[in-house]
Each structure stands twice: as C-alpha cells, then as structure tokens.
Amino acid sequence: MALAIRVLDLLRVLSIVSFLVLLQFLQKTDAQVLIPEVPTLMKCKFEKIYQLGNSLSDTGNFIRESLVGAFSPFAKLPYGENFFQNKSTGRCSDGLLMIDFIECSEDLKKALFLVGEIGGNEFNYGLLQGKPMEELRAMVHEVVQTIINAVKTIIGFGAVRIVIPGNFPIGCIPNLLTTFLTNNSTAYDDNHCLKDLNDLAILYNHHLQKAIQELKKGHPNITLVYGDYYNAYLWLLQNAANLGFDKNSLQKACCGIGGDYNYDLHNQCGAIGVPVCIDPSTYISWDGAHLTQEAYSWLTRWLIDTNILPQLNCQA
Numbered sequence: 001m002a003l004a005i006r007v008l009d010l011l012r013v014l015s016i017v018s019f020l021v022l023l024q025f026l027q028k029t030d031a032q033v034l035i036p037e038v039p040t041l042m043k044c045k046f047e048k049i050y051q052l053g054n055s056l057s058d059t060g061n062f063i064r065e066s067l068v069g070a071f072s073p074f075a076k077l078p079y080g081e082n083f084f085q086n087k088s089t090g091r092c093s094d095g096l097l098m099i100d101f102i103e104c105s106e107d108l109k110k111a112l113f114l115v116g117e118i119g120g121n122e123f124n125y126g127l128l129q130g131k132p133m134e135e136l137r138a139m140v141h142e143v144v145q146t147i148i149n150a151v152k153t154i155i156g157f158g159a160v161r162i163v164i165p166g167n168f169p170i171g172c173i174p175n176l177l178t179t180f181l182t183n184n185s186t187a188y189d190d191n192h193c194l195k196d197l198n199d200l201a202i203l204y205n206h207h208l209q210k211a212i213q214e215l216k217k218g219h220p221n222i223t224l225v226y227g228d229y230y231n232a233y234l235w236l237l238q239n240a241a242n243l244g245f246d247k248n249s250l251q252k253a254c255c256g257i258g259g260d261y262n263y264d265l266h267n268q269c270g271a272i273g274v275p276v277c278i279d280p281s282t283y284i285s286w287d288g289a290h291l292t293q294e295a296y297s298w299l300t301r302w303l304i305d306t307n308i309l310p311q312l313n314c315q316a
Contacts, residue, residue, distance in 0.1 A: 044112065044161075044314035051099050051114040052150065053165075055121075055290060059097065060090030073270025078255055082280060082293050094254070094280040095293030101300035109160050112312075115151050116165040117229060119143040123170065123200060124289075128179060128265075136200060144207045148215055155222055163308055164212055165227030166205035169234060171197030174253045174261035174288040181260065191237055192251065205230055225311045232302045236284065236295060243298055246282040254283035254292060263288035 055062070055074075062069035069090070073079060080088035082095035091097055099114070122143055126136045151162060170176055171194035180187075180194055189195050209226050216224050241247040252262040254277040255269035267274060269287035277283055281294040291299070 044309075044312055046110060046112045046161075048111040049099070049114065050111060052154075053114065053116050053118055055092040056097065056117050058090065058092065059099065063090035073268070076270065078276045079270065079287075081276070092290040093286045093293055093296065094276075096296060097293075098296045098300045098303070101297050109158060111159065111161075113154055113159045113162045114165065114227070115147060115154065115162060116227065117167060118147055118150070119204065120167050120170070123167070123204070124176070127170075127176060127197070133196060133200065137203060140204050140207050143204070144211050147208065148211050151215065151224070155219060160221070161223040161225075161312060163225045163227045164208065165229045166208050167201045168229050169193055169198045170201050171195065172233065172237060172251065174251055174256070174263045174285050175265070177251060178259050178261045178263045178288070179265070191234070193237075201230060223312060225308055227303060228307045229299075229303075232299045232307065235302050236298050240284060244282065245284060245294075249277075249283050251285065252283065253285045253288035254280045255287045261288065 063072060063075040064070070069075065074088070074090050074092055076088050077086070078094065080086070080091060080093075080095065083089055083091065122139060123136055126139065147164065151164060154162060171189075172191060176197055177194065180197065187194055187196070189198065212224050212226050216222070236243070237250060240250050249262075252260075253269065254262075255274065256262040256264065257267055257274050258264040269276075280286065280292045283292050284295045286292045286295075
C-alpha cells in the first residue's frame with residue numbers, strides 16, 4: 001500500500017501532466033540512412049498530448065511546484081544547457097525530452113495520453129537501498145496494478161488513446177552500473193549491461209504488458225499501446241556508433257565525474273567541480289540517470305516509427 005501511495009503522490013504532488021503543443025524539431029543527420037524519415041503523429045490529428053510520469057517526462061513541474069525542486073540541481077545549469085537560449089527548465093537532461101520530440105497539433109477524445117514511464121523509481125530506490133532482488137520482484141504486481149488503476153481513471157475521464165511505457169534496461173544505466181560494479185564477467189551481457197538488473201526490467205515489462213492486454217478486454221473501444229522503452233534503448237545502444245555517438249562513452253555520463261562510468265553518487269551533475277563533456281550529443285547518458293537530448297530524439301524516432309504509430313491506427 002505504501003508503494004501505491006508513493007506512486008500516486010508522484011502524480012499528485014509533482015502534477016506531471018505535461019500539456020504541449022509540440023515542436024517540429026527533429027533534425028536530419030547522415031545517420032538517418034539507418035531508419036526511414038520518422039512518420040509524425042500529425043495524421044492522428046491529436047489536439048493535445050498529456051503525460052503522467054517521473055523525471056523522464058517532467059518538463060519543469062518539479063522545480064515549480066515544490067521548494068525542494070526549486071533548489072535542486074535540475075533548476076540550474078548545466079541542466080538545460082542545450083535548451084533554447086541556454087536555459088534550465090527543470091528538464092532532467094541537457095535539453096529536450098522524448099515528450100518534446102513527439103509532434104502534434106479540450107476534447108479528451110482528440111488527445112493522446114502517455115501514462116509513464118512510472119514505476120522505475122520504485123525499483124531504482126529499492127536497488128540503491130540494497131533491497132534483495134526477491135523483494136523487488138515481489139513489488140512488480142503492486143507497481144503494475146497502480147499504473148493500471150491510473151489508466152482506468154483516465155479512461156473514466158474520457159481518454160480513448162493511451163500509451164503506457166515500460167521500463168528501460170536498467171542494467172545499462174551508468175548509476176546502477178556504478179553501484180553494482182563487479183569483476184565477475186558473467187554478470188554482464190554482450191552490451192556490457194548487468195543481467196540481473198535487466199532481468200528485473202524484463203519481468204516488470206512482461207507483467208505490465210499482460211495487464212494491458214487484460215485491460216483491453218474490458219475496454220475494446222479504447223486504444224491501449226505498450227510503449228517499448230526497453231527495446232528502443234537496446235536499439236539505440238547497439239546502433240549508437242552509427243548514429244554519431246562516441247563508441248567509447250556509450251555507458252558514461254556526460255555530466256559527471258569518477259569511476260568507470262563517469263558517475264559518483266555523492267558528487268553528481270550540478271555539484272561544484274563536476275564537469276560536463278564537450279559535446280553532449282555524442283553521449284547517451286546525461287547525468288548517469290537521465291539521457292541527453294540527442295539520445296531522447298533517437299529514442300522518440302524509434303518509438304514513433306516502430307512501436308507507437310503502427311498501433312494507433314490513425315488515418316492520414
């Protein structure tokens with residue numbers, strides 16, 4: 001129950017309902033030969049996009065709605081250094097987030113809702129607190145059910161097209177790679193990601209997908225789409241060098257210091273003396289926990305083209 005309350009508090013206290021009339025901002029690069037021109041969501045004729053989520057999608061509510069947020073590192077540079085006018089906005093990146101790259105133009109039937117990514121922090125906090133893997137696996141059902149309850153609430157308000165993202169392969173993220181660093185080579189997969197942590201994300205994503213399928217049975221007229229963040233991230237990691245990312249820094253934080261992954265839990269991005277890489281567009285990770293604007297732009301392209309748009313059944 002405490003877990004459910006924490007997740008719902010995240011929705012209420014931070015008020016992360018991101019409403020955006022968004023940007024036609026995707027820039028062409030030579031790397032685009034790997035994938036076709038990204039189809040936009042304009043053909044779906046959405047008038048608004050709403051997103052409920054955590055720091056992966058917060059466009060600034062945290063620093064505006066709480067005193068803690070106002071004095072957090074996210075409220076000042078280097079966060080936002082590549083945003084328009086070199087301005088910190090509360091986004092946990094050097095610039096734009098995935099929600100900013102989704103293109104669209106008070107009727108909820110003409111809106112797209114993204115419910116998530118939610119739940120990742122529950123597992124991240126548990127891991128950083130040293131909780132055993134068995135306890136974290138046992139949390140999966142409660143986290144998923146809380147998300148499904150939130151989706152049901154949104155449906156009750158009149159939403160008819162909803163995307164519910166899963167979790168990233170958390171064993172590939174610098175902060176957790178640093179925390180669980182080991183000399184045991186068998187703990188890592190071919191991408192040098194921690195197998196146990198990725199297995200936890202896979203378990204969570206599997207249960208979330210099953211729950212979405214069950215929800216569809218009771219709401220046949222509602223379009224519910226699972227957002228495959230996991231495979232989007234793996235695609236980015238495996239194709240990063242051809243997309244312009246530095247092959248030697250794929251799992252290092254751009255803004256950070258120390259260790260194999262340029263991340264120190266006690267000396268993080270925004271702290272005095274913590275440097276920022278020369279070119280964030282060549283890094284996937286911004287601060288060890290969040291991604292760069294460039295990484296988010298490529299993830300968005302994959303998600304829209306491969307995952308989300310085909311399932312929305314929009315007519316041109």
